[in-house]
Amino acid sequence: MFPIIFVSLGPGEAELITLKGLKALQNADCIFCPETPARDGRLLSRAADIMLQLDIPADHIYRFSLPMSKQRMDALNAYDQVYAAALSLHHAGKRVAIVAEGDTGFYSSIHYIYEKLQAGGTPVEQIAGIPAFIAAGARGGLHIASQEERLTVIPGITTADEIEQLIQSRSTVVIMKLSQCTDEVHRCIRLHPEYDYHYFENVGTPQEKYICDTRQIEALHFPYFSLIIIRHNSF
Template identity: 45%
Template structure:
């Protein structure tokens, strides 16, 4: 029986936070589709590649694909389609190799790898996701304490929301996690000043060399947010 196509979660960036299940699967994969981020400036980077190589996954196992980082999604969608088409073609030709598509964080949580999975399912292929540690969970481990407790709720906002949604979030008694901070820097900095009674935690690149964490409201209000920044706002 042909194996499913595996969607493997690499965790938030620190190699040792990859699960043992994910590592063992990658060790035996002959084709691991790995994104290389292309910034608008043309700069290329692949944290996924760094994570896997640091753990001993061999370079020859990795099949890199360029992923344009832009709010204009056409380039990214073409990249996902090309990867999916190649995998579909391999299976149609009878290739039964172990094939994986990797994603940072958890492959089932705001992961662009989902678009590849959709194409594979449409073509009749089976897929299987391997769980991983999402970035905001790693962020809260750095902060310490409970992300939510007792009757508290957790709300995750992926960088963009309506004015009413922002107001409802900040006015609540619940924990708010905001991802992709660069997409809503003005709103976050406004909210920090408007709701000083909330406990604000600002984090960048957690688990990486560039890791940065601050609860200083003035620092948060004057800092330029990169795309990979996370804000956690609690009421305790």
């Protein structure tokens, strides 16, 4: 029986998926793919857009609504429904894939389904992908960490004080889920204009932005698909 495969799509640009991930999608009978409601009521799916660019048949893509809310219960309920549907198709002998942007094992809530399947004895496989901050570094021509430099990746639940402590410990800092700490990053810029700030938004999409001018960054309200790389310029 085929394992249920969790395929990492990469940060947004269709060509940044791995060959192994692409082959898994091409061989799949059904692919579960999240979509989220926009403010105007439309249902959007960057993951589906990536797969359609890769010529994955639209009728192989099973979209499911994933609420974008800090209330985790709604998302977990959606994942439980995907779990049940994927398991049923798997028992019917179908090749099942479940996708996520970036890497499915790196700040990806869809890993909840993987763990639930694994706990129940269902064979699963996880295919690695390119995290957004690695793609961002390449876009900006950055050497994110060299030789014995340290790199710390944190979610957006942080403060200017924590960022300062990490930088002073000679670590480059990557902040994911940046929309959660807009004010603290702005405060850090005011306190430490001597740091290097590299801001990225919608990496790998037509809406991509890369800004390293602190005055421009300080004027921004960070959207969901954004991250920042902060370094001390003496490193």
